[in-house]
Amino acid sequence: MRREDMVREYLVHLRIERGCSPLTAEAYGADLADFSAFLDRCGIACLGDVERETVVAYEADLLERGYATSSVDRRVSAIKGLFRFLVREGLVRRNPADTLQLPKAPERLPDVLSASQMDELLSAPVERAPIPLRNRAILEVLYGCGLRVSECTGLDVADAVLDEGYLRVVGKGGKERIAPVSGAAAQALEEYLAEGRPLLVRPHAKPTPATFLNARGGRLSRQSVHALVADAGRTIGVANLHPHTLRHSFATHMLEGGADLRVIQEILGHADISTTQVYTHVSRAHLREEYVKAHPRARALPPS
CATH class of the missing domain: 1.10.150.130 (Tyrosine recombinase, N-terminal domain)
Structure with a gap:
C-alpha cells in the first residue's frame, strides 16, 4: 500500500x-x-x-x-x-517512534490582556457597516463568552438565544453547552444581526444558517477570524493577538472577579477541571506583578 x-x-x-x-x-x-x-x-x-x-x-x-x-x-x-x-493492521512490522521520549516542555502560562487593554480593544467607535459590525460582534463574543474560534465560526443564528441571555455552543467532540452572553456581547450581536448580516446575505444564494458571514455570504472561516483579531490587536499596540488570548483573558478576568472555578470550567467547556486550573496560576502571577509595581519594598522579593 x-x-x-x-x-x-x-x-x-x-x-x-x-x-x-x-x-x-x-x-x-x-x-x-x-x-x-x-x-x-x-x-x-x-x-x-x-x-x-x-x-x-x-x-x-x-x-x-x-x-x-x-x-x-x-x-x-x-x-x-x-x-x-x-x-x-499488519501493514508495517514495527513502530520506529515507540521508544522515543522528548524532554517535557516547560509549562507556559497562557497570554492574557489586562482588563484595561480589553476595554480599549472593545470601546473603539464602530462604523455602521456590515463588516465592522460583524467584527465587533466576534470580538465581543470571543471575550464575553470565552469561545474557541471554531465554536464562534460554528454558531448559527438560531444558537443566539439573546432574550434569555445565552448561546448554544457546540464544542470539542460535538458536545453542546450553554454559554452566558455578556450585555455588551448581546448588544453587539443584536446590532450585527439586525443591521450587518442582512447586507452580507446574497439574494440568490442558497440560504445559510451561519451567524457570521463573509463578504460572499458564506460562513466565515477560522482563518478570517484569526486575521481580524490580529488586526484589532494592532490598533491597541498588541502584536500577533490570537483569538485564544481573548478566551484566556475571559477566564482570567472571571476568576479575578471572584467566579467559581467550576463555573468557569462549565462555561469554557473543559472536560477536566485541571485544564481550567491553569488560570489560577495566571491570576497569582498577575497579582504578584501588580504588587511588585505598587509596593515600594516589592523589588526585594525573590523571583517567583
Whole structure:
C-alpha cells in the first residue's frame, strides 16, 4: 500500500473509530503531511523503511526550523499513533517512534490582556457597516463568552438565544453547552444581526444558517477570524493577538472577579477541571506583578 493511502486509512480510523472531530483529524493530517515531505527529502518512499534514526532526524529538522518543543512533541505523537495503527493492521512490522521520549516542555502560562487593554480593544467607535459590525460582534463574543474560534465560526443564528441571555455552543467532540452572553456581547450581536448580516446575505444564494458571514455570504472561516483579531490587536499596540488570548483573558478576568472555578470550567467547556486550573496560576502571577509595581519594598522579593 502506498504511503499516502496508509496515512489516509489512519485518518479515517481517527474519525470513525476514535471519534475525533474533523478539526482534530485535519491537524493530524497536516502534521503527517509535513513528516511525509521530510521522508521525500530523505528519499524514503515506504513507511516500512522508516527507522528510529529517521524520526530522530525529523525531530532535529523541526527544531532547526524553529518549532517549539511542544510542537515537536505533538508531531512525534502523531507519528507514533500512525505507526501503532499500521502495526496493528499488519501493514508495517514495527513502530520506529515507540521508544522515543522528548524532554517535557516547560509549562507556559497562557497570554492574557489586562482588563484595561480589553476595554480599549472593545470601546473603539464602530462604523455602521456590515463588516465592522460583524467584527465587533466576534470580538465581543470571543471575550464575553470565552469561545474557541471554531465554536464562534460554528454558531448559527438560531444558537443566539439573546432574550434569555445565552448561546448554544457546540464544542470539542460535538458536545453542546450553554454559554452566558455578556450585555455588551448581546448588544453587539443584536446590532450585527439586525443591521450587518442582512447586507452580507446574497439574494440568490442558497440560504445559510451561519451567524457570521463573509463578504460572499458564506460562513466565515477560522482563518478570517484569526486575521481580524490580529488586526484589532494592532490598533491597541498588541502584536500577533490570537483569538485564544481573548478566551484566556475571559477566564482570567472571571476568576479575578471572584467566579467559581467550576463555573468557569462549565462555561469554557473543559472536560477536566485541571485544564481550567491553569488560570489560577495566571491570576497569582498577575497579582504578584501588580504588587511588585505598587509596593515600594516589592523589588526585594525573590523571583517567583
